[in-house]
Amino acid sequence: MREGTANIVRREDYLAPAYWIRTVDLTFDLDAAKTIVASKLFIERNLEQMEQPLRLHGEDLNLLRVLVDGQSVSFRHEDGMLVIDAPQQSAFTLEIRNTVAPEKNTQLSGLYASGSGLFTQCEAEGFRRITYFLDRPDVMAVYTVTLRGDKQKYPVLLSNGNLLEQGDLDNGRHFAKWHDPFRKPSYLFALVAADLVAREQRVRSRSGRDHLLQVFVKRGDLEKTEHAMNSLVASMIWDEHRFNLPLDLERFMIVAVDDFNMGAMENKGLNIFNTKYVLASAATATDADFDGIESVVGHEYFHNWTGNRITCQDWFQLSLKEGLTVFRDQEFSMDMAGSASARAVRRIGDVRSLRERQFPEDAGPMSHPVRPDAYQAIDNFYTATVYEKGSEVVRVIHTLVGQQGFAAGMALYFQRHDGFAVTCDDFAQAMADANPYSPLAHNLDVFKRWYSQAGTPRLTARGEYNAANATFTLYLSQHNPALPGQNDKLPQLLPVAVGLLARDGTALPLQLAGEDHAVGTDRVLVMTEAQHTFTFVNVQADCVPSLLRGFSAPVVLDDGLTDADLLVLMAHDTDAFNRWEAGQRLALNRIRAALNSDAPAALDDAFIEAMRAVLNDTRLDPAFKELALLLPSEVYVADQVTGIDPQRLHSVREAMVDQLATALHAEWEAAFAANQVRAGYKPDAVQSGQRALANLALTMLVRHASLTGDTVWPGRAYQRFKDASNMTDRLGALEALVNSHSELAQPALDRFHALFRHEALVLDKFFMLQGRAPEKDGRVFARIKQLMQHPDFTLTNPNRARSLLFALTAGNPAAFHRTDAAGYVFWADMVITLDTLNPQLASRFARALDRWTNLAEPYRSAAREAIARVSAKADLSSDTREIIDRALAG
Template sequence: MRTEQAKTIYLKDYQAPDYLIDETTLTFELHEDHTLVHAQLVMRRNPEKGAGLPGAGLPPLVLDGQELELLAVSLDDRELAPGDYQLDDSHLTLQPTAAQFTVDSTVRIHPESNTALEGLYKSGSMFCTQCEAEGFRKITYYLDRPDVMSKFTTTVSAEQHHYPVLLSNGNPVASGSEEGGRHWATWEDPFKKPAYLFALVAGDLWCVEDSFTTMSGRNVALRIYVEPENIDKCQHAMDSLKKSMRWDEEAYGREYDLDIFMIVAVNDFNMGAMENKGLNIFNSSAVLARAETATDAAHQRVEAIVAHEYFHNWSGNRVTCRDWFQLSLKEGFTVFRDAGFSSDMNSATVKRIEDVAFLRTHQFAEDSGPMAHSVRPDSFIEISNFYTLTVYEKGSEVVGMIRTLLGAEGFRKGSDLYFERHDGQAVTCDDFVKAMEDANGVDLTQFKRWYSQSGTPRLEVSEAYDAAAQRYTLTFRQSCPPTPGQPTKEPFVIPVALGLLDAQGNDLPLRLDGEAAGASSRVLSVTEAEQSFSFVGVAAKPLPSLLRGFSAPVKLSFPYDRDQLMFLMQHDSDGFNRWEAGQQLSVQVLQELIGQHQRGEALVLDPRLLHALRSLIEDESLDQAMVAEMLSLPGAAYLSELSEVADIDAIHAAREFARAQIGEALFAPLWRRYQANREVSRHSPYVAEESHFARRALQNIALSYLMLGNDPEVLAACVDQFDNSDNMTERLTALAVLVNSPFEAERGRALQMFAEHFKDNPLVMDQWFSVQAASYLPGGLERVKELMKHPAFTLKNPNKVRALIGAFAGQNLVNFHAVDGSGYRFLADQIIALNALNPQIAARQLSPLTRWRKYDAARQALMKAELERILVSGELSSDVYEVVSKSLA
């Protein structure tokens, strides 16, 4: 096991850099079997650190570097001999003799064999880069840290026939030909940036071009580069980019600053996309979309990711993070910004539902697991492990709470001040909060505990009504369970948006004791461990609608009975809380079924759930996307998260019984809605817009329920939808329900036809893998093992790993958690293999095993044994070692 890299880095130990890099000039000579990188760094002593200790001279210059072959190094034009510097696996150390100096170096690297996909590597026949967080040190020796910002000039040289397109950050300034069929291009970025935002691409690429006129009248060239076979899948991304640019001007006053904005689609990429200044590099799955090959969800994902990376131009590039502990400064803020954009482009309520469902299922689980950490972590071993849902999604919720507390106008004032005050700087989460405070004249000191305390707070609410005084009191009690390194927590600031409903379902005016007037909805700020609020002038006992819009990322507890939840489903003016009431009702019903299964009793579904769902289906005035969301039962992963000990078999049995009962009892209204929507789909061209998404969402969830029976007419309709749809949304849903059905002949035919038709489209084949990997029918592991032999699968491609192995371990809980531990052994085997190929992806696939304490004793022992086997399996990367060791601690 590797131990030398298992070093913990602490936020408290942060030190400003001894030196700064004012100018960086890079020259890349790209060859098939190696690449030469020439770097010239114009450097100076950091004035914050002084001129050097009296009598001690200047401190040594320690440059980061990994997997580099040093060919030459010079200091102020003096070539250094090996005795003039120190070199190890991670650093090159020089001794400057003046406060200003220049370092020149030449290294040889091997992107053609770089399977970790960090630094410079090859994806197919294309050279590309991924430098966040610490990939630049695999390109050349450098101060690879976000608080060292430099102006970059980059020249790329390559064989012209195979690499006609040469790209880097900024604006193109020169190009030309060389002997031997080679050519070169030079790019200059006028804005200082840290090395993690560096980008380079070289390949045989086609381009879709457009332009955008900014609010100040500048014309910006827009280009999306793809491999030739994907040129017809770029328009949606281009449309999304232009919408994002306009929205950021209108919502935040942020204008783009370069003459050109470029996106490149890459097949082999560890993340979704990367916001490199002016040259965004995208996982192809996050940019390519066409009706025939991408689902509605994929179209919305492309729109959101294009927006996210574009918004980083200000919240991440122009203003960046001082150190990696501040990662949520850019990621949490930008997730919040892209969520606002998606809400404006689509249904705001449905967007909020989707985000909260994801947060509560996955981030809450992270908060209660061994890798729990605060939004601003105190320490890490490998920074790649902290690109987490806590940093991104919970970080976004923290920004959202600031907006809730300050209001839209106050938040905009704060963001304007933040960008104005810190443009061109590397700053901290405290700097962001300080701008919000200063712009609004408020004190957010206690609120900042959201950045430093880990775990999901619990908010218990009780009520009391005094009929004689017409006073209604809500008492809030907050707590937060212990998490690694944080046994006790101080009270958070929890904004609680709420309303009170009368017997007819109308919102009552909310007037606190001592106030002259009240509004129908308001935000309470819960700041103490126990705190009460009394509303006056309440003529009859109301029903509270709590945490509207999910105004804080907490676990809320209020003793609603099922009739009250049905009432809120029908009457709450807050769309999110109507859905939430339905989820709580479903959870109560499903937990009752789980208990019946565990006791060996006959399962009996509460008819109130059927009644509530019937009323939703039959009400054609409701938003169809909302109806589809409310028809979706809480998932097995969420039910597991709610359980003290997750009984996977009972959860699966309860959900499948409930689904079958719903499909049978509500067959007629489901069939009517399905047929009506399918008829519209037959005669309407595909449009990637909200109303069309909503129609197909309801159509497809109706089909998933209808196919739980054995009705030949429904089967025929499902086969027809598979055969005759003009879009991937309808076709893939039909395939999925067939794959989970007992109709073997139809299932086999559909899988074969799908694979044959899309065999040359890697992204669509990923969906084919995922549908089968997630199938809950018996024999899941054997199917996955067989699919790993398919020619379209490779462990070297992160998308394939996520589509097959990730879908099996993360979505197919009933098969992954097989009582014999075979699913655990399989995942451990894959992680051991991936550790040698791509440590980042290996570490991210570990998550299902890290939750071993959530299950029964027998499964705990099996899961823990696999973690221990991984730990002693050989030379572990720091990525995998950190996750495994913390999981076993």
């Protein structure tokens, strides 16, 4: 791997390091203004590499001393690295002493100050902002860390692993010494020094070992940690039960911090979390917040094995840990949900996220394979492709080998690679070797194309029923569109889960030609070539194919089904995902038709009656109904249309929502009444589903009132807002008022702010709700700019910045994509401003215009002009420069 000498890092250039660091002894004298860092590293030369100087990464460090085996040595700085001429000995001890300034670190990478405490974030390349080091994931060492600091300022001193000793020092100072017995790369290092309190729980694993679990938060927040602790315990139990992976340390710690670029970080034994994914109470957190905490706590805990015990050889293998661990946290969340319906709702949510975030990425300038081939700034590749699509690729394996086969593959993977830094190929090989008779093993090279080919494959399906022969023939073909640098793509391994439904909704038995008998009503067809033909025999009735059940492969499906076919699936499909998908397809067809017509947007009676049937179907869970009754988002629809006019799309979709609000008014009233939760608050699947449907119904009722001038439902919504016993209902009522632009919205917002002005995470909701409100006559955009001056708004806290800026660009297309280009001007100003404060945050915000080439005029030219203005800034960070230059190239 090229280190520090080239702007572009390429996978093909990977070389093992010239030196290995075997042990690390770190001592910190902690102070927000100036922290002294002393490192003692035992280093061995890699005898397989040519003898060369030792090159260490370092950024924004003040170097004080360098010793080799206790003696001063000459050194120099080259290309941002500390270079020491090759020592004569093959093994030696290197001592370095330097200082850092945490309170000046607005990037929140390395060691930084948040409030009165000190925290670290080292993934991907933050450790080099703490001390000089071989900051790369294949350099793994055993760490011993001593922390010293003012006892009053920093009564809690934490690092990775097990606590060896602690005690008092002179002058009101104290120390703590930590040892992590497991080798780890520097990106998994963590340090916390702060005034915190902890919820503690002692648990015994199935293997009989006792462990201490701790969740550390600021004083005053302890009562909001019960759900995080419960989620941690559940994660620990699940991982040991499902994959036989126990907790391997004496303790496991979670620390919540206000200022954090990401959601959380899986540092070995000391997970540092954004407060958003730790703090929750019924009064301050929604059902979605509780759900997010469970998912993220699970994700970071599961990294203990898939990411920590086995890590990445290089950053190109990032999905080795992230895609796999997202799959594991999705499986965990589905298991926690319980019922089949609740599991389906989880799956639908995951696919919606994939389609709205990753599919556009696959089609835009940042398109890259699950295993990228090159990068300029690795922080830019913590993407939906690496995470969500990476998870879907793991799910492809799971579908092909089954749950038991997948567990066997995981066991072999750990048997072979525990304690090492490896590649995506190593994981795939272990899965294939553990399942030698599976389609995966027989087609492993075809499967690996998921790692190397960017873009979303297109799956085309056509069916032909022959009544005379009682056969149904399914013709499948796949194609992955060309992308820059990838013109000629090969077929990929696609598991296509299928079923056949008679026109009356009966699920038909499936028997392929050549088989002796039917095998159930659901099965998986495996594609390895560009085209396949499958013929089902003894099909006794004309039927509708239900394809890609459960979204069995991350593809775009063109099945040629008519509206009549989709209505059959929507009414009768036993696969909940495809039942939901049929409704989405019907809605998308109508939105597309309206976009291509000059006539007023209108829904036909057949669609409205299908929606009415969903609302009235007592067999369907409320959570499923809520999903099924939502029209496809503007973000998703925009990705399905070439040359999109965001304002036209917004007006079309809004008109259709208005029509649903009006046509189903009686049903919305009934749904609202039937889904009131009168029991004590629980964020479980049942209650959450009821609240979700009730809040959607209330939104539609208030919306209808805004069309008719009725004052009853806005009044009821305002009363519900005031009386709500939980944040989900309170925010749902507030959202109904804000989104309908009711006269009661501002009084409700003022009351909401007064109630929660001291709750940072609730204030984020205050800003986000207003940033996402449906645009109307430019009022929402004007309000967003006004809120930038609000005394509680700041750009230095990532959560707060995202709550308003990302709400506009990612969640409110009509407010952002303005015909006067004001949204693009605002975007450019904010990218430039954020880049001086926090390049990671700036580069993520910059991606709002990834898909500018898909816009119609005048948006397209105005967006390009805004991107060019940002590109003209000579001093952009490498993070933002990569995003902007790739966007500008189209």
